[in-house]
Amino acid sequence: MKLAKITIIISLVLVFLFLCNANCDVQCAENESQCFKCHTSARNLIKITREIAKTSPSKPAISSETSGEG
Amino acid sequence: MEPLAPHERVFVDSFFTEDENHGKIGCHECHGGDPEDADWKTAHKGVIKDPSFPDPSNTCGSCHDDIARHYKNSLHINLGPFKKTIDKRSSVDEIVHSKVDDARKSHCNSCHSSCGQCHISRPESVGGGLLDGHLFQKKPPMNLVCTACHGSRIKNEYFGKNKGMPPDIHKEKYFKCSKCHKADEMHGDGKDYANRYEVENGPKCLNCHANIYDSKSINAEPHILHRNRVSCHVCHSVKYKNCYGCHVGKDKQGITFFKTKRSTIDFKIGLNSLKSKKRPEKFVVVRHIPVDQGTFAYYVDNGLSNFDELPTWKPATPHNIRRKTPQNKTCNSCHGNTDLFLLEKDVETNYKNANKNVIVSPEMIPKKIDK
Numbered sequence: 090m091k092l093a094k095i096t097i098i099i100s101l102v103l104v105f106l107f108l109c110n111a112n113c114d115v116q117c118a119e120n121e122s123q124c125f126k127c128h129t130s131a132r133n134l135i136k137i138t139r140e141i142a143k144t145s146p147s148k149p150a151i152s153s154e155t156s157g158e159g
Numbered sequence: 160m161e162p163l164a165p166h167e168r169v170f171v172d173s174f175f176t177e178d179e180n181h182g183k184i185g186c187h188e189c190h191g192g193d194p195e196d197a198d199w200k201t202a203h204k205g206v207i208k209d210p211s212f213p214d215p216s217n218t219c220g221s222c223h224d225d226i227a228r229h230y231k232n233s234l235h236i237n238l239g240p241f242k243k244t245i246d247k248r249s250s251v252d253e254i255v256h257s258k259v260d261d262a263r264k265s266h267c268n269s270c271h272s273s274c275g276q277c278h279i280s281r282p283e284s285v286g287g288g289l290l291d292g293h294l295f296q297k298k299p300p301m302n303l304v305c306t307a308c309h310g311s312r313i314k315n316e317y318f319g320k321n322k323g324m325p326p327d328i329h330k331e332k333y334f335k336c337s338k339c340h341k342a343d344e345m346h347g348d349g350k351d352y353a354n355r356y357e358v359e360n361g362p363k364c365l366n367c368h369a370n371i372y373d374s375k376s377i378n379a380e381p382h383i384l385h386r387n388r389v390s391c392h393v394c395h396s397v398k399y400k401n402c403y404g405c406h407v408g409k410d411k412q413g414i415t416f417f418k419t420k421r422s423t424i425d426f427k428i429g430l431n432s433l434k435s436k437k438r439p440e441k442f443v444v445v446r447h448i449p450v451d452q453g454t455f456a457y458y459v460d461n462g463l464s465n466f467d468e469l470p471t472w473k474p475a476t477p478h479n480i481r482r483k484t485p486q487n488k489t490c491n492s493c494h495g496n497t498d499l500f501l502l503e504k505d506v507e508t509n510y511k512n513a514n515k516n517v518i519v520s521p522e523m524i525p526k527k528i529d530k
Binding site: 121122124125127128129131134136137138142143148149150151152153154155156157158159 | 164165167168169171172173176185186187190192193194196197199203242255286311390400402405408409410412414415416417418420421422448
């Protein structure tokens with residue numbers, strides 16, 4: 090009985106530590122890196138890509154003179 | 160293929176950090192930039208969009224050295240056969256040749272790939288953008304990577320998109336490209352191959368159809384009779400795409416363009432110009448490739464002055480295999496059927512000399528069989 094209790098307690102502690110660790114991966118990366126913070130936020134990226142489009146309109150990827158099959 | 164919205168192209172899935180290998184590497188370790196700078200404008204200074212191109216040694220190669228060390232000879236990265244064939248057709252004059260070579264680099268070689276442009280993003284040549292929030296794809300998705308580049312010929316053939324032509328039987332069996340084209344072939348093995356047919360790990364029909372030449376197999380007789388005489392495609396592929404007269408240049412905005420004169424859906428059997436121990440067949444299916452004497456005329460006059468060194472009808476492996484085809488219906492569907500063979504009349508006057516070793520003369524066509 091005592092052994093079973095100890096096993097259960099250890100298992101619960103391990104599960105708790107695993108969940109904390111998984112959550113920490115995201116949090117740590119977020120805290121450490123501005124790249125991660127920004128590139129995982131669709132809202133931020135939409136804002137910035139609109140800003141970029143306004144200031145430097147991109148060239149078309151394909152020339153209008155392209156014709157036929159490549 | 161639907162293009163991605165600008166923000167979708169660079170959106171990273173936060174699930175990426177759960178990749179126990181790649182997710183533990185800081186973004187800046189591969190891409191550079193300043194991960195502590197909250198101002199995106201300054202943070203992106205020095206950022207490398209694709210750190211795996213042209214040299215993946217210090218990024219992918221730091222763990223996957225066994226694969227990345229062959230990068231210089233991977234046909235997907237260096238497009239080596241393009242250089243070899245264009246060099247062969249090119250003028251030997253150094254100045255002229257250097258202009259042809261520059262044009263090749265800015266046009267033909269823009270279609271290269273890289274580790275990242277198959278496993279993380281769509282290839283740049285088709286617009287780029289992350290495949291799935293920067294999650295690494297062990298097997299690149301066929302529609303967003305393989306057929307995104309190999310579109311006008313392979314995709315249309317494989318999916319049966321050429322008018323009136325059925326899809327490849329392997330597509331109907333739900334085969335993805337990677338079923339036949341294994342990683343070893345894609346990554347290269349360090350050898351400098353002249354063309355893709357020489358690649359040792361390339362697909363072979365016999366890998367799956369191993370018993371095709373056994374005397375007790377189905378249709379043993381025609382298979383044994385035609386072994387090493389005709390390629391599998393001669394009997395088992397249907398009509399495919401042929402392109403003519405490609406010219407390249409730059410428009411007023413400096414954007415590169417190409418123009419091809421025409422494309423046709425046709426089927427032609429020619430002589431094997433790449434005969435080797437591996438490919439000993441006399442007759443193969445030949446495809447007209449887009450090259451033309453004036454392909455680089457925008458950059459230099461008479462750049463391909465040795466145009467006739469190589470044929471414009473090139474051995475081909477159309478990706479539209481069928482068990483039953485118009486030419487294998489009966490023996491005489493092919494034997495004596497001059498329409499199927501590349502005759503002198505089928506070759507445009509200005510391409511005749513280049514194709515002299517591929518054109519089938521009437522006496523070479525197998526005679527009709529009386530049964």
